[in-house]
Amino acid sequence: xxxxxxxxxxxxxxxxxxxxxxxxxxxxxxxxxxxxxxxxxxxxxxxxxxxxxxxxxxxxxxxxxxxxxxxxxxxxxxxxxxxxxxxxxxxxxxxxxxxxxxxxxxxxxxxxxxxxxxxxxxxxxxxxxxxxxxxxxxxxxxxxxxxxxxxxxxxxxxxxxxxxxxxxxxxxxxxxxxxxxxxxxxxxxxxxxxxxxxxxxxxxxxxxxxxxxxxxxxxxxxxxxxxxx
Amino acid sequence: xxxxxxxxxxxxxxxxxxxxxxxxxxxxxxxxxxxxxxxxxxxxxxxxxxxxxxxxxxxxxxxxxxxxxxxxxxxxxxxxxxxxxxxxxxxxxxxxxxxxxxxxxxxxxxxxxxxxxxxxxxxxxxxxxxxxxxxxxxxxxxxxxxxxxxxxxxxxxxxxxxxxxxxxxxxxxxxxxxxxxxxxxxxxxxxxxxxxxxxxxxxxxxxxxxxxxxxxxxxxxxxxxxxxxxxxxxxxxxxxxxxxxxxxxxxxxxxxxxxxxxxxxxxxxxxxxxxxxxxxxxxxxxxxxxxxxxxxxxxxxxxxxxxxxxxxxxxxxxxxxxxxxxxxxxxxxxxxxxxxxxxxxxxxxxxxxxxxxxxxxxxxxxxxxxxxxxxxxxxxxxxxxxxxxxxxxxxxxxxxxxxxxxxxxxxxxxxxxxxxxxxxxxxxxxxxxxxxxxxxxxxxxxxxxxxxxxxxxxxxxxxxxxxxxxxxxxxxxxxxxxxxxxxxxxxx
Numbered sequence: 200x201x202x203x204x205x206x207x208x209x210x211x212x213x214x215x216x217x218x219x220x221x222x223x224x225x226x227x228x229x230x231x232x233x234x235x236x237x238x239x240x241x242x243x244x245x246x247x248x249x250x251x252x253x254x255x256x257x258x259x260x261x262x263x264x265x266x267x268x269x270x271x272x273x274x275x276x277x278x279x280x281x282x283x284x285x286x287x288x289x290x291x292x293x294x295x296x297x298x299x300x301x302x303x304x305x306x307x308x309x310x311x312x313x314x315x316x317x318x319x320x321x322x323x324x325x326x327x328x329x330x331x332x333x334x335x336x337x338x339x340x341x342x343x344x345x346x347x348x349x350x351x352x353x354x355x356x357x358x359x360x361x362x363x364x365x366x367x368x369x370x371x372x373x374x375x376x377x378x379x380x381x382x383x384x385x386x387x388x389x390x391x392x393x394x395x396x397x398x399x400x401x402x403x404x405x406x407x408x409x410x411x412x413x414x415x416x417x418x419x420x421x422x423x424x425x426x427x428x
Numbered sequence: 429x430x431x432x433x434x435x436x437x438x439x440x441x442x443x444x445x446x447x448x449x450x451x452x453x454x455x456x457x458x459x460x461x462x463x464x465x466x467x468x469x470x471x472x473x474x475x476x477x478x479x480x481x482x483x484x485x486x487x488x489x490x491x492x493x494x495x496x497x498x499x500x501x502x503x504x505x506x507x508x509x510x511x512x513x514x515x516x517x518x519x520x521x522x523x524x525x526x527x528x529x530x531x532x533x534x535x536x537x538x539x540x541x542x543x544x545x546x547x548x549x550x551x552x553x554x555x556x557x558x559x560x561x562x563x564x565x566x567x568x569x570x571x572x573x574x575x576x577x578x579x580x581x582x583x584x585x586x587x588x589x590x591x592x593x594x595x596x597x598x599x600x601x602x603x604x605x606x607x608x609x610x611x612x613x614x615x616x617x618x619x620x621x622x623x624x625x626x627x628x629x630x631x632x633x634x635x636x637x638x639x640x641x642x643x644x645x646x647x648x649x650x651x652x653x654x655x656x657x658x659x660x661x662x663x664x665x666x667x668x669x670x671x672x673x674x675x676x677x678x679x680x681x682x683x684x685x686x687x688x689x690x691x692x693x694x695x696x697x698x699x700x701x702x703x704x705x706x707x708x709x710x711x712x713x714x715x716x717x718x719x720x721x722x723x724x725x726x727x728x729x730x731x732x733x734x735x736x737x738x739x740x741x742x743x744x745x746x747x748x749x750x751x752x753x754x755x756x757x758x759x760x761x762x763x764x765x766x767x768x769x770x771x772x773x774x775x776x777x778x779x780x781x782x783x784x785x786x787x788x789x790x791x792x793x794x795x796x797x798x799x800x801x802x803x804x805x806x807x808x809x810x811x812x813x814x815x816x817x818x819x820x821x822x823x824x825x826x827x828x829x830x831x832x833x834x835x836x837x838x839x840x841x842x843x844x845x846x847x848x849x850x851x852x853x854x855x856x857x858x859x860x861x862x863x864x865x866x867x868x869x870x871x872x873x874x875x876x877x878x879x880x881x882x883x884x885x886x887x888x889x890x891x892x893x894x895x896x897x898x899x900x901x902x903x904x905x906x907x908x909x910x911x912x913x914x915x916x917x918x919x920x
Contacts, residue, residue, distance in 0.1 A: 213741075224494075224683075228686075231479050367692050371684060371688050376711055377711050384705050390584065392617040400624065401629070402659025
C-alpha cells in the first residue's frame with residue numbers, strides 16, 4: 200500500500216464518527232465578520248493607508264502624476280543610488296527624470312547581480328489601508344519576486360485611489376491566487392532579540408511608498424517615520 | 429518527533445531546573461509580558477474579533493471533518509500547477525523523501541525558512557547524516573542553531589537568550605558555519621541583526637535548494653502561504669532552483685477566501701501586528717519567477733491518530749500563533765525546553781502527547797503541565813479548548829483506554845505512578861453509585877470534623893504542604909436540602 204493510500208485510509212477511519220451528510224462547506228461557516236472596519240470616505244481610506252504604512256516604518260510620499268518623475272529622481276539622488284532596476288512593463292515616464300543608470304531585470308540575471316543593484320522601482324497590484332500593506336502580484340510593472348527582495352531600497356508606486364482597498368477581505372477578492380504574491384507591510388523587520396524591533400534583516404531595509412493621486416492638486420508631500428534614515 | 433528530545437525527563441523534573449534559572453526567568457517574563465500587552469491592543473483594534481475567531485474555528489473544524497476530500501483536492505491542484513506531491517506517513521519517511529530530493533539535485537547544502545514541521549521530524553539531523561548541511565535562516569533559528577541549542581518558543585524560538593548571550597554565540601560560532609561575525613561586535617539588536625544579514629546573505633545568493641513549511645495551503649487552488657517578517661522566507665522561497673515544502677496535513681483551508689479570516693487573526697495573535705512584514709503565496713511553479721521545481725511533502729506523523737480522538741482532534745485547528753504560550757503562567761516560569769518538544773506551552777501540552785502518544789515519561793507528564801486556568805483558551809484565535817483536552821488526556825494517562833496509534837486501534841494501559849489517583853477515582857465511582865453509603869460517610873465526616881488533621885498523611889502530605897485542606901461542613905448539603913424549604917418541595 201502506498202503512503203498516500205495509507206494516510207487517506209487512516210483519515211477515513213479516524214472520521215468514522217462524522218456523518219456522511221455532514222454540513223456542507225457553504226453552510227459550515229457564518230461569514231458574519233466585517234468586510235471592512237468602519238465607514239470611511241475614499242480620502243480617509245487613503246489617509247489610513249499612509250498612516251499605517253508609516254507606522255510600520257515605510258516612508259510615504261504623496262504626489263500627482265505630473266510630479267512623480269521628479270519625485271522619483273529626487274528620492275534616488277537623496278540616497279546616492281548608482282543603479283536603478285525597473286521591471287520591463289513599468290510606465291516609462293516614472294523614471295524619466297533620473298540620470299541614474301538603468302538595470303533591466305533579465306531572466307538570466309543572477310542573485311549576485313541583483314545584490315549589486317542599489318534601488319528598485321515598481322508598481323503594485325493592490326494596497327490595503329487597514330493593515331498598511333502593499334501587494335505585488337508579479338505583473339509586468341512589478342517584475343519577478345526577487346527584484347524587490349535583494350536590493351536594499353524599494354520604491355513602490357501606488358495609484359490612488361484605484362488600487363487602494365480598505366481591508367484584507369477586499370484585497371483577496373481582487374487578487375489572482377494563480378500568481379505568486381508578495382504582501383509587504385513596511386520594510387523587513389525582526390523582533391527576535393528581546394522583542395526589540397529592528398528594521399532590515401534580509402529584505403530591503405528602506406521601503407518608500409509613493410501614493411500617486413490623479414485627483415489631487417499638484418502638491419508633493421512626504422512623511423518619514425521618526426528615526427528613519 | 430525529533431530524536432533531539434529522546435530521553436527528556438518528565439515535565440516536573442525539567443521545569444524544576446528551569447524555575448531556578450534567574451536569567452531564563454527574567455528573559456521569559458520580559459518577553460511574555462511585552463507581547464501579551466501588545467497583543468491585547470492589536471486585537472482590540474478589530475471590532476469583529478469574536479466573529480473572526482468563530483469563523484476560524486469553523487473553517488478548521490469543517491476541513492478536519494472532511495480532510496480526506498481536501499487532501500485529494502490539494503494534491504490535484506498542486507499537481508495541476510506544476511508541483512509534485514509526496515505523502516509521508518511518519519518522520520522517517522518524510523526525511524527520506526526530502527533527503528532523496530536534495531541528493532537528486534546534486535547539492536550538499538540547503539537554506540531553510542523556519543518550519544515547525546521540519547523541526548518536529550528532525551530534518552536537519554537527518555540531512556546531516558547524509559552529508560547535507562541545512563542552514564536555518566530565521567534570525568532566532570540561527571541563534572538556536574549556532575548555539576547548538578533547542579527552540580523554546582513557537583514564534584520567537586530564542587526567547588530564552590538575552591542580547592549578551594546572543595552576541596557571544598555569534599562571535600564564537602559564526603566562523604564555523606561561514607562568514608564570521610564582524611570584529612568588535614556589540615550586543616545592540618541592530619548590530620546583531622546586521623551580523624546575521626551578512627552571514628546569511630552569501631548563503632541565500634548561492635543556494636540552489638530551499639526547504640520550507642507553510643502556514644496554510646488552499647485546497648481549491650493549490651496555493652501555499654508563508655507568513656514571516658525578516659525576508660529570509662522570501663529568499664528561501666524565490667531564489668533557489670528547487671523548493672521543497674514539508675507541510676502537516678492539518679494545514680489545509682478549503683478556499684482562497686478563507687485566508688481573509690486567518691490573515692487577520694494570525695498576525696494579531698502572534699506578533700501582535702496588524703500584518704506581518706512579509707506574506708508570500710505561491711501556486712505550483714511560475715515560469716521565469718522563483719523555483720523551477722516545487723515539491724510538496726504532506727506529513728502525517730501522528731496527525732491522523734490525533735484526528736481519531738473526538739475530543740483531542742481540535743488541537744489540529746492550531747495555526748501556531750503562540751498566543752497561548754505568552755499568557756500561560758506555567759510556561760512563563762518553566763520555559764519552553766521543559767516541554768520536551770518543538771511545541772511548548774499549552775498547545776504543546778496537548779499536541780505532543782497526541783502526536784507521539786503517552787508512552788514516554790515526558791509525554792505522560794505533559795497533560796499535567798498546566799494550572800487549568802483557561803487563559804490559553806481565551807486567547808486562542810481558533811478557540812481550541814485546551815483545558816478540556818488537558819483533562820481528557822489526564823484521564824487517558826490515568827485510566828488508559830482505546831486510542832489510535834500509527835493508524836491502529838489499541839487499548840492503552842494505565843500509566844504507572846497514578847495508582848493513588850486511580851484508587852480515588854474508583855472509590856468516588858463506587859460512592860456515587862451507592863447513595864446510602866455516601867450519605868452515611870458524609871454524616872460521619874461532619875460529626876467527626878473536630879478530629880480531622882490539618883495536613884494529609886502519606887502521599888497526600890506534599891499536596892497539603894502548600895494548601896489548606898477544605899473544612900468539612902457541619903452538615904452535609906443533602907441533609908441541609910432535606911431540612912430546608914427546597915427539600916420539602918422536592919420530596920412531595
